[in-house]
Every structure is written in C-alpha cells, then in structure tokens.
Amino acid sequence: MVAEPTTPPDGPRALGSDEWPLLDHLVSTVFRPEMFHDYPQLFNASNRANLRVIREGGQLVTHVGFTIRPAVLLGPVITVACIGAVATAPEARGRGLGSVCVQDAFDHASASGVDLMMISGGRGLYTRVGCREVGADHRFTLEAGNAASRRAVTRPGLTLVPLTAHDIPALGAIHEREAVRFVRPRDDWERAFDCGIVMNTPSDFWGVSDGSGTVAYVVVHRPDRVRNRKDGDVLFVRVVEHAGSRDAVAHALSALIDQYGAGRAEVHVGGHDADLGRVLRHAGLQGVPEPSSGTIRVIDFPGLMGKVRPLIAGRIGHDLASRLVFEADERAGNARGGFTIGDGSRTIRLADHGALGPWLFGDPGDTHPEPDGDRSLAAELASALPLPALWYGVNYV
Ligand SMILES: CC(C)(COP(=O)(O)OP(=O)(O)OC[C@H]1O[C@@H](n2cnc3c(N)ncnc32)[C@H](O)[C@@H]1OP(=O)(O)O)[C@@H](O)C(=O)NCCC(=O)NCCS
Structure with a gap:
C-alpha cells in the first residue's frame, strides 16, 4: 500500500537554486552520502537546469539528472545526454514519479538539441520506454596465469x-585523437582527478611511457575498492577507459596485474576498436560479446541521422546516402512511435525505439531482428551500420 501525498507534486522541473540541500538529502538517502562528491559533472551549479526534480511539500521526492556533451562518432559530432543518479524517496515509490521524471528529462534534453540519451542503468523504468543495451563490443580478460x-x-x-592532475594536458592530447569519444571539457578531467571516482568506483590513472613520453593511458578501478567485492575474492583490474597506442594498452593489462598483484585484468573493447581487438587476439585472447555500459535511446532520429550522414556516405556511397530520408512518427524525445527510412522509391520501418537502438548501434552477437519493408534497402543500410556505441569512461554519471 503506497501512502498518498498530502501536497500535490511540484514538477518535474529544474532544481531551484535554493534546493541543493534537499537534493543532497534525497540522493544521500537513496544512494550514499558522497553522491555530490562522487558525481561533480552532474551536481554543479552550471548543470542545475539538467537536474530534474519533483517536490512534495518540504522535500524533493524524485530526481533525474543528466549532463550534455558533444561526442565524436568516427568523424561526425553528435550531442549526447547522460542520465544518472535517478532516485525516488522510498516512501514515494511506485506512484509513477520516476517514470514521469525520466520522460521529462528526455523532453528537456530534446529541447536542448540532444540527439541521443545514454542511461547508466537497464531496469524496467528505462526499458519500458524503449531504452536498450547496444554495442557489438567485446570484453577481453587476461589471466595472471x-x-x-x-x-x-x-x-x-x-x-x-x-x-596526476598535472598530466591533464598530456591525457587530453591522447584522448582527443580517439575516433569515438566524448568531447571532454578540461573541467571533466579536473573533476575526475579531484573526486577520484570513474564509473562509480575509486579509480587510478596510469600512463604508459616509452621513455620519451606518454603513448597511452588507462583508467582502472582500484582492485581493492571494486563495489560488492567480498574479502577473499581474487583482485581484478578493470580498465574503464583507455586511449592511445593499442600495443601500449595491451602491455598495460599485463603490467597492471603485477602492479596490483591481481588475478586478472579486463578491458571493454568497442566494436569499432579493431586495433585493440587485433592486438589482443594475436596474443591468444578471445573476446566475449558484451554491450556497452547501460542503455540508450535515440532522442532526435532525423537530427542524429543528418549528422552521421557523411559517415554513412563513406560506407555506402554519396548517391544513396544523400537520398535517404529519416522520419520519426512522433516528435523528438517521445517514447512512442516508429521510424521510417526511405530513398524515394523504397522504405523500411523500425516499429519502435526498442528496435531502433540495436539496429543503429548494433548489439552483442548481432542478434537484433531485421527491419520490416524493402529487403534490398534493408541490406544496403545494413552495410552502413552499426554506428559505434559510445563508452562512458570518465563521462559516466
Ligand atoms: C528506480 C526508482 C527511481 C523508481 O522510482 P519510482 O518513482 O518508484 O518509479 P515508478 O513509480 O515510475 O516505477 C516504479 C515501479 O513501478 C512499476 N511500474 C511503473 N510503471 C509501470 C508500467 N507502466 N507497467 C508496469 N509496471 C510499472 C515497475 O515495477 C517499476 O519498477 P522497475 O523500474 O523496476 O520496472 C526508485 O525505485 C529508486 O529510487 N530506487 C533506488 C535507486 C535506483 O535504483 N535508481 C536507479 C538507478 S539505475
């Protein structure tokens, strides 16, 4: 039995400038007291408009926060919002407040020109409205033995x-040469070093030097601080972000096992990251299919596809790519409706968001169903896809 509120809900809306203590109380109660410290990209004054809340009486009962960053997908630049710290006060759960606030976040992100939403979770709250795991990626594991x-x-x-933070210029210079990445303001590096938390866990930053300079870096969860680790569990090194020379990243996996006295090291390799996949396979390792972290939902389908059109033209040719028309049944940000792609004479259909995400960005083992409609157009578009799935790393919220 869920208690009825005594005051009508105020929101969803942006956090008020005087409501920081109320938000701190909510996320501290639902998650842990360090949330403001651990998620500085979310919880800072310049991001207040993207902290969406519902208030009842003297307390905030629901929060959905997000950041907005540009991201590079093999050339094209899209705008991505990342949702995190989604919370409803225990006594207010099950009344639909979380669902309403999630949709408000999509609407607000849409009004801010966002193309794609990433969500650091995969529960019903998100999958019910079309968010899906995506990414034809792999996890590689190197055993100490x-x-x-x-x-x-x-x-x-x-x-x-x-x-250390003194190395931010060198790290930024390596990171900015990655073909698939968030475009990261220096502030995000500074915040990451300041709080020491990456992808929800205390982390260390390591460079790989060839004697003349840093040729790669890896960010790893501290093996003794991995969440839910039990005493006696074997230590393992989880690489949560890498950039630079792939030979050096692979070298780091073995060196980090020695560094921490760990039993194994793991790294997530994006489907687009052929070089790291090749280095690891040549070393005798086999990747296990794995999606990227969390789930995604497209916000603005025609807008997104317009931005990645040059990438598609590179794969299937200018003539076909320039004829393609991308349409959504519903306005940007809406959870409902399907999607149509036509080239003037042929069309294909994706029934809903749940079908669209994996079709666009791939999924582990490529198990998603074929779109409906013209078979020849579907086959030609299949060779233009998948788009690379983004990995959070330092941008995780
Ligand atoms: C997750 C959380 C934010 C949900 O908040 P809420 O206000 O209770 O959300 P809603 O009332 O909209 O939905 C709650 C539940 O009602 C049910 N529900 C709501 N709408 C429904 C629908 N249309 N059909 C079926 N079930 C529905 C679901 O069981 C849903 O839980 P689910 O996400 O596990 O599927 C809240 O439980 C919470 O703070 N949990 C702890 C923190 C957390 O886990 N955050 C998410 C991190 S990814």
Whole structure:
C-alpha cells in the first residue's frame, strides 16, 4: 500500500537554486552520502537546469539528472545526454514519479538539441520506454596465469607511470585523437582527478611511457575498492577507459596485474576498436560479446541521422546516402512511435525505439531482428551500420 501525498507534486522541473540541500538529502538517502562528491559533472551549479526534480511539500521526492556533451562518432559530432543518479524517496515509490521524471528529462534534453540519451542503468523504468543495451563490443580478460598471452602483449621499453592532475594536458592530447569519444571539457578531467571516482568506483590513472613520453593511458578501478567485492575474492583490474597506442594498452593489462598483484585484468573493447581487438587476439585472447555500459535511446532520429550522414556516405556511397530520408512518427524525445527510412522509391520501418537502438548501434552477437519493408534497402543500410556505441569512461554519471 503506497501512502498518498498530502501536497500535490511540484514538477518535474529544474532544481531551484535554493534546493541543493534537499537534493543532497534525497540522493544521500537513496544512494550514499558522497553522491555530490562522487558525481561533480552532474551536481554543479552550471548543470542545475539538467537536474530534474519533483517536490512534495518540504522535500524533493524524485530526481533525474543528466549532463550534455558533444561526442565524436568516427568523424561526425553528435550531442549526447547522460542520465544518472535517478532516485525516488522510498516512501514515494511506485506512484509513477520516476517514470514521469525520466520522460521529462528526455523532453528537456530534446529541447536542448540532444540527439541521443545514454542511461547508466537497464531496469524496467528505462526499458519500458524503449531504452536498450547496444554495442557489438567485446570484453577481453587476461589471466595472471596465462604466461603465453602475457609475454605476447609485453613490449620491452614500455613502463607504467602514475598520473596526476598535472598530466591533464598530456591525457587530453591522447584522448582527443580517439575516433569515438566524448568531447571532454578540461573541467571533466579536473573533476575526475579531484573526486577520484570513474564509473562509480575509486579509480587510478596510469600512463604508459616509452621513455620519451606518454603513448597511452588507462583508467582502472582500484582492485581493492571494486563495489560488492567480498574479502577473499581474487583482485581484478578493470580498465574503464583507455586511449592511445593499442600495443601500449595491451602491455598495460599485463603490467597492471603485477602492479596490483591481481588475478586478472579486463578491458571493454568497442566494436569499432579493431586495433585493440587485433592486438589482443594475436596474443591468444578471445573476446566475449558484451554491450556497452547501460542503455540508450535515440532522442532526435532525423537530427542524429543528418549528422552521421557523411559517415554513412563513406560506407555506402554519396548517391544513396544523400537520398535517404529519416522520419520519426512522433516528435523528438517521445517514447512512442516508429521510424521510417526511405530513398524515394523504397522504405523500411523500425516499429519502435526498442528496435531502433540495436539496429543503429548494433548489439552483442548481432542478434537484433531485421527491419520490416524493402529487403534490398534493408541490406544496403545494413552495410552502413552499426554506428559505434559510445563508452562512458570518465563521462559516466
Ligand atoms: C528506480 C526508482 C527511481 C523508481 O522510482 P519510482 O518513482 O518508484 O518509479 P515508478 O513509480 O515510475 O516505477 C516504479 C515501479 O513501478 C512499476 N511500474 C511503473 N510503471 C509501470 C508500467 N507502466 N507497467 C508496469 N509496471 C510499472 C515497475 O515495477 C517499476 O519498477 P522497475 O523500474 O523496476 O520496472 C526508485 O525505485 C529508486 O529510487 N530506487 C533506488 C535507486 C535506483 O535504483 N535508481 C536507479 C538507478 S539505475
């Protein structure tokens, strides 16, 4: 039995400038007291309009926060919102407040020109409204006892170097050369070093040096601080962001096992990251299919596809790519409706958001169903896809 509120809900709306203590109380109660410290990209004054809340009487009962950043997808730049710290006060749950606030976040992001939403979760609250896991990616694991693979990835002359905030310019220079990435303001690096939390866990930053300079970096969860780790569990190194030379990243996996005395090291390799996949496979490792982190939903389908049209033209040719018309049944941000793609004479249909996300961005093992409609157009578009799935790393909220 859910208690009825005594005052009507006020919101969803942006957090008021005087409501920070109320928000701190809500997210501290639902998650942990360090939330403001651990999520500085979300909880800062310049992001207040993107902290969507519902108030009842003297307290905030629901919060859905998001950040907005540009992201590069193999050339084209899109605008991405990342949702996190979704919370309803225990006594107010089950009344639909979370669902209303999530939709408000999509509407507000849409009004801010966002193309794609990433959500750091996959529960019914999100999947019911079309959010899906995406990414034809892999997880690779290097076991400490796998001497042959460890020898194969080890490059003499490379060494691990601990990084600090002083290294942000070098890190930024390596990161900005990645083909698939968030376009990260320096502030986000500073916040990450300041709070030391990446992808919800205390993390260390390591550079890989060839003696003359840093050629790659990896960010790893601190093996002794991995969440839900029980005493006696074997330590493992989880790489949550990497950039730069793929030989050096692979080398780091083995070096980090020694560094932490860990039993294994894991890295998530995006479907587009052919170089790291190749280095690891040559070393005898096999990737396990894995989606990117969390779930996604497209916000503005015609807008997104307009931005990635040059990438599609690179894959299937200018003539067909320039003829393609991308239509959504509903306005941007809406959870409902299907999607039509036509080239003037042929059309295909994706029934809903649940079908659209995996079709566009791939899924592990490529198991998503074919779109309905013209078979030849579907086949031609299949060779233009998937688009690369983004990985959060430092941008996780
Ligand atoms: C998750 C959370 C924010 C949901 O808030 P809420 O205000 O109770 O959300 P709603 O009332 O809209 O939905 C709650 C539940 O009602 C049910 N429900 C709501 N709408 C429904 C619908 N249309 N059909 C069927 N079931 C529905 C579902 O069981 C839903 O839970 P689910 O997400 O596990 O499927 C809240 O439970 C919470 O704060 N949990 C702890 C923190 C957390 O886990 N946050 C999410 C991190 S990813």
